[in-house]
Amino acid sequence: MAMSMCVVQAADVIQPHETDQPNVVVIMADDLGYADVGFQGCRDIRTPNIDQLASSGARFTQGYVTGCMCGPSRAGFLTGRIQSTFGYYVNASQPLNPAQGFPADTKTVAHWMQDQGYVTGGVGKWHMGTADHQRPNAMGYSDWYGFYGGGLMYFPLDHPSYDGRYLTKTKPWSVRDMHHTLPMLHNGKPVKWDQYLTRELTDGGIRFIEKNREQPFFLFVSYNAPHEYLEAPAETIAKYPPESMTEVPGVPAKNRSVYAAMVDEMDQGIGRLLETLDRLELSDNTVVWFLSDHGGMKRTSDNRPLRGAKGNAYEGGLRVPFVVSWPNRIQPGTVLDHPVTSLDIGATSLALAGGDVAQAELHGRDITAYITAQNSDAPHQELYWHVGKSPKDFSGVLREGDYKLLVKRGSAQLYNLRSDPTESNDLAKEQPQRAEHMLAKWKAWNTSNQPPLWNPGGKGANNYQYANYEWLRGTPHYKANAEPTPKPRATN
Structure with missing residues (x-):
């Protein structure tokens, strides 16, 4: 059975806390x-x-x-x-x-x-x-x-x-x-x-x-x-x-x-x-x-x-x-x-x-x-994303105003989301300076990203x-002699 708890009836409702x-x-x-x-x-x-x-x-x-x-x-x-x-x-x-x-x-x-x-x-x-x-x-x-x-x-x-x-x-x-x-x-x-x-x-x-x-x-x-x-x-x-x-x-x-x-x-x-x-x-x-x-x-x-x-x-x-x-x-x-x-x-x-x-x-x-x-x-x-498996995997996004730079393993696509929310028109070749500028900003931001916590x-x-x-205990995953061995990694 599901866990049970007494349900408070409307007449017994306690006044909610008064706080900012x-x-x-x-x-x-x-x-x-x-x-x-x-x-x-x-x-x-x-x-x-x-x-x-x-x-x-x-x-x-x-x-x-x-x-x-x-x-x-x-x-x-x-x-x-x-x-x-x-x-x-x-x-x-x-x-x-x-x-x-x-x-x-x-x-x-x-x-x-x-x-x-x-x-x-x-x-x-x-x-x-x-x-x-x-x-x-x-x-x-x-x-x-x-x-x-x-x-x-x-x-x-x-x-x-x-x-x-x-x-x-x-x-x-x-x-x-x-x-x-x-x-x-x-x-x-x-x-x-x-x-x-x-x-x-x-x-x-x-x-x-x-x-x-x-x-x-x-x-x-x-x-x-x-x-x-x-x-x-x-x-x-x-x-x-x-x-x-x-x-x-x-x-x-x-x-x-x-x-x-x-x-x-x-x-x-x-x-x-x-x-x-x-x-x-x-x-x-x-x-x-x-x-x-x-x-x-x-x-x-x-x-x-x-x-x-x-x-x-x-x-x-x-x-x-x-x-x-x-x-x-x-x-x-x-x-x-x-x-x-x-x-x-x-x-x-x-x-x-x-x-x-x-x-x-x-x-x-x-x-x-x-x-x-x-x-x-x-x-x-600006908004930044990293979607790769490590900082060495140059994959991510920089959103700057209406523009979105999509970085895929080092190559870049550029979209204007205001005029092109479906990302159908890659502007990287039409606006190379903007694309290069945004890519440089994303790569600079990426230097602060940390190594993976574990091997993917x-x-x-x-x-x-x-x-x-x-x-x-009581599940198919329990074994008395199956203690995990790796030690937890502490944050810096």
């Missing part, structure tokens, strides 16, 4: 396409709650994340720092290898929020490592309900549809199966659950809000949806017959059908979270952010009109659906056209909590004045199929 420090809720989807929510023009997937969140606050037409793959993008968001500046370039391919993931002594935005008196919580996907020093409770989260890998099967492993496939395995696990079969945990202790994963994570978020409604809180709702594997309740899939789905190049209609159901389930969960804030009279004092961790996958998602998808540095990999709602402070229906980044969420949250963004050395900007229409200036004159080659994967962590 607003609550902060960050809702992050996984692999969501740029055009796969209603406020972005989607017609075949129903997202009324996400759309209401957008219409009640502000949506960013140029909202970016720091990476085009899950791990690096989330590492940037969680720390509030560009991940290449501390050597985080690729996904952890071996989730039970303590050398992969966050280095020791990493300080996160959640740590900084704790310093300001906030209670910090998270639900869902972690993906930053499984060793003691890498787990959410060691990384600034006082309460975490979720899983440590890069995903999880959407039903418990003993679900009849799996036919025992994930309970035992004689051959080495694949990378995806390793990530998706780790247990569900609450503060490091295994819990049993018996419903669709997205619903379970929503329940976890609601419990956190109810428990901590009397003090300022920072909650990261890290949904796994709509990341593959493609799974959803049959009744939700039935709402989206394949023949009714929008034709998206490269996306099979059957995939699109299940993917739509997964987005629908996430939207329903977001609706329940927002209803909880309303019921507990917390909405007016809560800043709610919604975004995806990067662009959608080619075989499931619609990123149009943007070029590219998850895994590359075209706009379709880095620009995402991005909204913020804050009743009584943000004018409903606001549309903000200047570029912003997921790093701005941490910086703005810390500033609203009363912290010092500069002292924390966060790389984002406090955009409170921008989202509340006190200032219409662009928060950023993935050698020795089979050595990390198992571990002797107590929280793995």
Whole structure:
């Protein structure tokens, strides 16, 4: 059974905390396409709650994340720092290898929020490592309900549809199966659950809000949806017959059908979270952010009109659906056209909590004045990305005003995103001086990026199929004599 907690009835609601420090809720989807929510023009997937969140606050037409793959993008968001500046370039391919993931002594935005008196919580996907020093409770989260890998099967492993496939395995696990079969945990202790994963994570978020409604809180709702594997309740899939789905190049209609159901389930969960804030009279004092961790996958998602998808540095990999709602402070229906980044969420949250963004050395900007229409200036004159595997891999992006330089292993493409948001017209040969100037700036910035925290080659994967962590007992990955050996790397 899922974890239970007494639900507070409306008549017993305790008055919310009276403070200048607003609550902060960050809702992050996984692999969501740029055009796969209603406020972005989607017609075949129903997202009324996400759309209401957008219409009640502000949506960013140029909202970016720091990476085009899950791990690096989330590492940037969680720390509030560009991940290449501390050597985080690729996904952890071996989730039970303590050398992969966050280095020791990493300080996160959640740590900084704790310093300001906030209670910090998270639900869902972690993906930053499984060793003691890498787990959410060691990384600034006082309460975490979720899983440590890069995903999880959407039903418990003993679900009849799996036919025992994930309970035992004689051959080495694949990378995806390793990530998706780790247990569900609450503060490091295994819990049993018996419903669709997205619903379970929503329940976890609601419990956190109810428990901590009397003090300022920072909650990261890290949904796994709509990341593959493609799974959803049959009744939700039935709402989206394949023949009714929008034709998206490269996306099979059957995939699109299940993917739509997964987005629908996430939207329903977001609706329940927002209803909880309303019921507990917390909405007016809560800043709610919604975004995806990067662009959608080619075989499931619609990123149009943007070029590219998850895994590359075209706009379709880095620009995402991005909204913020804050009743009584943000004018409903606001549309903000200047570029912003997921790093701005941490910086703005810390500033609203009363912290010092500069002292924390966060790389984002406090955009409170921008989202509340006190200032219409662009928060950023330049934005930098590194999307390669090390500083020696010259791959990344410089966004300067309307221009975007895309560096691919040393060669450069140049686009004017104002006139060419689809990145169809490479201007590098027409404007060689601009391209050379921007490339020189990107290379100069790249000199500050750090060596990789681990070898991305993935050698020795089979050595990390198992571990002797107590929280793995009762799972296919537990072995008493399988203690991981690499020592955690400390930050400089």
